[in-house]
Amino acid sequence: MKCPAAIADGAGSFTLDEIEVALPLAGEVLVELKAAGICHTDHASLSWQRPLVMGHEGAGVVRAVGVGVTRVQAGDRVVLNWAIPCGGCFQCQRGQAVLCESSRPAHVLQPSAGHAHAAGTQWRGRPVDRSFNLGTLAGLALVRAAAVTPIPPGVPFTSACIVGCGVMTGFGSAVNVARVQPGESVVVIGCGGVGLNVIQGARLAGAGRIIAVDLRAGSLANARRFGATDTLLAEPEDRELQAVALEVKRLTAGRGADYAFEATSVPHLAFTPLLLVRDGGMALQVSGINDPVTVAMPWFMWNKTYVTPLYGGCVPERDFPRIFDHYMRGELWLDELVTRTYPLARLGEAMEDMMAGRNAKGVIVFE
Ligand SMILES: [Zn+2]
Ligand SMILES: [Zn+2]
Known part of the structure; x- marks a missing residue:
């Protein structure tokens, strides 16, 4: 499936272009993004010396799930987490999911010592990596199932997406x-x-x-x-x-x-x-x-x-529901953190406002 995306060039800037995203394999989820927060790490990611689908804070709707996925189904509203635990390694077993030793992108079945491109996302006919294996500054994100957590009804996407990085941290x-x-x-x-x-x-x-x-x-x-x-x-x-x-x-x-x-x-x-x-x-x-x-x-x-x-010690299935509960009770503010929203076409302006400190949080919305 084709969708628009922001792609970092690795040398300090980015372009808006179309990417091609595959359907999910076993254990994977395809999310249609509705809102994506931006933070300073996105600015840093412009210079990571390789092309990259940008973005690591996002919320949207599950469009499809691969075989064996039980935590969500098509139609669910979800928030994404950028540390994607495997659940089985030394650190995951110790309850230190943020320090997971075998986090990996979708469509890469074996964690490898070298640099593995995730063929699930293509740009200009070639596989392209997604920032933090998420790449939320795109119409679609193909991710491993451990990267999504359901959002309760009543939390707008623009408020839910920022839970995925800044709020959690x-x-x-x-x-x-x-x-x-x-x-x-x-x-x-x-x-x-x-x-x-x-x-x-x-x-x-x-x-x-x-x-x-x-x-x-x-x-x-x-x-x-x-x-x-x-x-x-x-x-x-x-x-x-x-x-x-x-x-x-x-x-x-x-x-x-x-x-x-x-x-x-x-x-x-x-x-x-x-x-x-x-x-x-x-x-x-x-x-x-x-x-x-x-x-x-x-x-x-x-x-x-x-x-x-790192990432506020995030354990997504423990911490995201807790944050949303506080929000629903009026004890933790999210809406008030979102200073401004922008369409993806105005990502450049959103980045400038962030670097100038004009926003508590700027959020990209997908129509
Ligand atoms: Zn792990
Ligand atoms: Zn961040």
Whole structure:
């Protein structure tokens, strides 16, 4: 079947073109996308040195299922998860589905050590990979069945799709990885799409104090709506957040917070959460910084933990229903995170708005 898609060229840009998608084999699902969120990783994926069907956040309707698929059927509304567990490997067996050792695309039957192209999707007559084995910035996604989870009635596609990455990453980092306990204190640096969901997760975990830090007063006002109890406006020249650290101490009995989360994607802030937590506290870098950065070792003193949580420790069948339940009860906001929607034809503009920080979340809608 043919459908429109955004294809990264591997050298920093993308084109909109038609792709050809096969019907699902055993254990696979064909999803017609209705909405796809975009995040900074999609911008990074433009430069991954090979053509790629873009996108890793999406929601839509199951069009067909392969033999042996029982978790969904044609017509079901589903959200996609970008870490696609196999269920059987060492990490999956330990309940660490995000660290699955044999995640693979549809139409590749044997995990291989080399780079296996998934022949299920073709572009210009050749097999093309799909970003995170999903490729949600396309009319159709051919994926393994473990990549889809049903969406309950009443959740719009535009709100459901962002659960697949940004919401899960923020919420799960607070709830699954840090395991914030009632009454504990939390700092969140950066109040964009991921940071707001750390705040929501911390609030739902019963955190006593949730201190939001950002350079923009508008972002802080928004953070308060999502559950921050205190806000600190950072100054651009306070590069190591020394002034912020003093304020955090003042708000936490002179000790520092129990947890501090970095959600800015700004490389020089990668280790600053260490300065905001108490001795024995936990610093979490959730924005996926890849650039080389240096850190003064005393920042780890004493007994501080530094974690780079992947995908909020996502176990889709456990976490997505939990997030949707919170949403249905009005306890976790999704609609309010979607600042703007765009048709696929205006993906370029959506990417520009994201890079300029104009949206909490931009979402592509498929008509
Ligand atoms: Zn596995
Ligand atoms: Zn993402």
